[in-house]
Structures are given as structure tokens and as C-alpha cells.
Amino acid sequence: MSETGGTPVTTDESTLVARLSDRFPAASLAVRNLSRQRLRAGLAMLGIVIGVFAVVTLGMLGTALQTAALSELGGLGNQVIITPGDGGENLDQREIQTIRQAAAGGGTVIPLKSGGASVTGPDGQSFGQLYGTTRPGSLFSVEGVPDSLRQGAVIGDDLAAELGARVGSTVEIETNRYRVLAVIDSEGTFSPIRPGSAVVLPPGEFVDDDYTQVVVQADSADDARAIAAGVRERLNGREERVSVLSLTSVLSRITEFFALLNGFLLAIAGISLIVAGVSIFNVMLMTVSERRGEIGVLRAVGIHRDEVLRTLLVETTLLGVGGGALGALLGTTVVVGVALGTRLPLAAVLVPTNGVVAVGALGFGILIALVGGLYPAYRAAWEPPVESLRG
């Protein structure tokens, strides 16, 4: 510094800022330019905030709902239910054996006896749906339900509430008394068997020896499809001996529906982002037309067109980055808040897909801002300086 050169203040902080602004001249000019019209820059950014917020919120909620629904319905999709065909009431041992062969290696076969009866508990009496199986755990796959059942009963939560029964209580069905071993949380399961009013007993408690239906819990949706086909082929070759119900196709329809719904929601949210892009376009157009003379001076004193363009694009990108980050943050916060305040499990929100949604929305917001600013910046930078200087 020359000795006659005044006394500029040079604290550590100011030299750091100076060094940064020397290193990134376009960025430092852009930041200063944005600070000139704070309200206008703020409003342009608000558009991006709202757009990204909408995309993030709707996108994340859609994904979370899909995840939550599929985790509840997932078991349903893997179930194959075999009931007696035309005229029959029971499945005999040979038929069950054939089903076991068809399901070998692909799933668990659970023969069921069923019926209805009046159930009496400590506080009252109600109608219960009786099921006879030794393997309630495979059937309901909810926490607390034992894998095997040799004595006692497992009852549904709705029925338990009506009877005033808890684990350890005794319920009475047709003069027989059973200790309640577990209560099925019907919210956590989804099954063609109505779990709320179910009473699961060991099959030996039923008078009839034959089973009324067989539920095959397949290992995957593909296995379920293969087992359903195998059972049909083996048992229904000549006559319709059994009827086979597989919900795999229903589940894939549900998945498709969710994909469609999510796409629709994201499209609506996307429109709000595009509107934000138009607002950025407008703001940048105003900004460069106000600064026309100034840009002319920049060009006259030897700043290149691409350097002017870069400065303006950094400005518009900063609007996108700032607005996008804020929008993504707000959106994520709101979705997590919704998950914490409702029955939507937080685990369904915190899936990798939602990370992609947040980052994607941020990227889209930045892109929209950049595209919105592109034409105004280009027009300003490429205008002959003689024209710009004329103001």
C-alpha cells in the first residue's frame, strides 16, 4: 500500500471478505446487487420458497403415505387364500397336502377352521369370529401374537374391549373356558381375516376335523402369484374344487394408484415452482432494465459480456439456492411435524426416496431460477454498450 494512500481499516474479517470477493468477483457483485432491492429480491425468493415447499411437502407426504400403506398392506399382497369351491364346505387332508406341495419353498401354509360363536368375558358378552390354527403368528404377523398355539386363545382388540378382557383374563365360549394369551392390535395388521373380532383357538377345540380355508403366507408377491397358479393347476384341473384368492394384483393396482396420485400432486406443486420461475424472470427483467446504464458502463470500461452474464446469473442462482434451501427446510420440517402429530409413522417419512424428493426439489428450484434469469441476463449482457449507455 502506498504511504500516501489514506488509512483504510484492515481487520482480519475485512481482509477475508476482500480476498473472497477478489476470488469470486461475479459472486461478490451479485450479492451486493441483490442487497440493493432487498424487498424485491425477497419476494422473488419467496416464490421459489413456496414452490419448493409445495413440492417437498406434497412429494414427501405422498411417499410417506405410500410407504406406510404398503407396509400395512404388504402382508395382504403376499397372502393366497384357498377356500372350498362350488358346493363344498371343507377342505380335506388331501387337498391341504396338495396345497402344501404347491407352496413348498415359497411360503407358509396355515390351515384354518372358522366359525362364529358367542363369547363371554369379564365385563360382557359379544359375537366373536372363531379361527382354529396352531400358527397365529404367521397369520397376523403383529407383535405379541405367539407363533404357535396349543392352548388358550388369542383375541382381537375390538372384541377384547367389548368383553373387558386383557392378557391373562378368561373368556368363555360354549361352556369352555380359555385363558387370553395375546390381544391382536388390529391397526397394525391387514388381513382378509377380521382381526378385530377374532378369537383364535387351537384347531383341536373345534368339533369338525376338516379345515374351512387355507391361508398361504408367501415369501414374496412373486411367490404368491406362483403358489396361486400352482394350486389352481393341481386342484382345479377337471372341476372347480377350490377357489383361490390372491390379492397381489390388487396390491399392484394400489401401488399404481399411489404413483399416479404422487405424480399428480407433484405436478400441481411443480406448477407453483414454474410460476415462481416466471416471477424471477420478471424481477430480473426489471432489474436489468433499471441497471441498463450501469451495465453499459461495465461493458464500456472493459468488462466482457460473459462476465456480465455470469454476474447476473449468479444473482438469479442465489435467489434459487436461498429460496430452494429455505423451502426444502420448511417442507421437511412440516412433513416431520405431520408425522409426529398423526398416526403417520416417522419411519415412513425418513425413507431414502424422500431425500431424493428434497434434493430434487431444491435442484429444480435452482434450475427454475436459473432458467428464469437466463433471458434477461443474456439480453442485458449482449446489448451493445452504446444502446445501454443511452439508458
Next chain:
Amino acid sequence: MSDDAAAEAVPRVERATRPVPPLRLDGVTKQYAGGGGTVTALDDVEFTVERGEVTAIMGPSGSGKSTMLNMLGLLDDPTTGRVELLGSPVAGLSASERTDVRRKRVGFVFQEFHLIPTLSAVENVRLPTRFLETDSTDRAVDLLDRVGLGDRLGHTPDELSGGQKQRVAIARSLINEPDVLLADEPTGNLDRDTGETVLGEIATIAEGGVGVVAVTHDALVGEYADRTVRLVDGVLHE
């Protein structure tokens, strides 16, 4: 005509005795397509910028002064004739090359000062070199000190008076050590005393070997000029 004879004689004489002038207009004509036909803004103008000399181009509004300055500053192209920079024509230069020429060889001072409102005096002076690797802070401070603003380095334009702003603009025009300083109504927005101070600065700059051209209709500028030419309806009169 004697003008023609002079035009033919000048190049030979110059080459023999004087260094190549930084800028020269050779038979420059500029026409615009206007509403009522073609408007001739400059008509066959011969003009040479000499180092160390202040030239005032006087003339009423609309006489073509600004057009002439734009030609000299490589901001505009003549319809016919040629503009020479250090003896070579600029017609073949690309937009980017012209920008480089302006950045390295030409300084501009405008009537409206045209300082960037968010930048301090030092940053405004450094503006032309902002995108270059070199750190011009020391030179900027030095220049501001020279124009008497050594105590206003960190001030933004709105904290400066009109005269101070124009002096910042002059310092800015010198940051690149130009061969030519082009001033468009440098005193247009200044009172007489401040105008004199600014013109004093400009005269000092010329003494340092810079060719200064000022277009103006302020008679005061003529007092500080080594040479005054008049431009009337696009025709230059010595």
C-alpha cells in the same frame, strides 16, 4: 480542396516525426436509419488523438459529439471510414477483442458518473479490473489519493458529493493506465468551482502522456483544453 491535401499529407509527416497516435478517425461517417430517412451523425470526420493533449470537442446537442466519442471508444462502428488504434484498423476486431482494448487502453468518464451504488470508492475504481487476476487495490488507493479522496476510500457513492463522485470516476478511468481518456460532458453535473477542480485533474492526467478527449458544450472545458474543435451537424471544424 485544402482539407484533402492536408489529409493526404498528415500520415507521411506523422510517421516521419511523431510516435503513432493512440487513436485516429480517418474519414469516418456514421449514418442512422431514422424515421424520415437517413440521418448523418458524423460526416467524413478526420481526427487524431495526441498523447499529452487535452482536446475539447464542442458543439450543440445533437451535433454528433456522443457518436464521435463512441467511435473513439470502440463502442460503435462507422458506416464508412476507419478507426485506427495505435496505427492499425479496429474494424476486424471481435466484440471480445474490442472489450479487451477498452479494458487495457481506454478510460471513460461520463456525465452521470455511473458509479456502482453498492461499491465503495476503492471498489468502484477497481471495477474495470475486477475480473482480472491482479490485485489493483494499491493502485486504486493511490489514484484516489491523487484526486484528493484519500480520506474517502470506503465511502459509497451516496456518501459523496457530485464533484467527489466525478473524481472517483476519473480515478476509475485511470486504473488501467490508459493511452486515451474519453470524457462525455465531464462537468455537466457539476457547479463551476467543482468543474474547475475536475478539469484541473484531467489536465494533470494529460501531462502524464494520456491523450484526453472531452466532448462538452461547457465553455469552461475549452479553457483547460490544448485544442478545441467544433462539431456542427456532424462536420468537424478545427
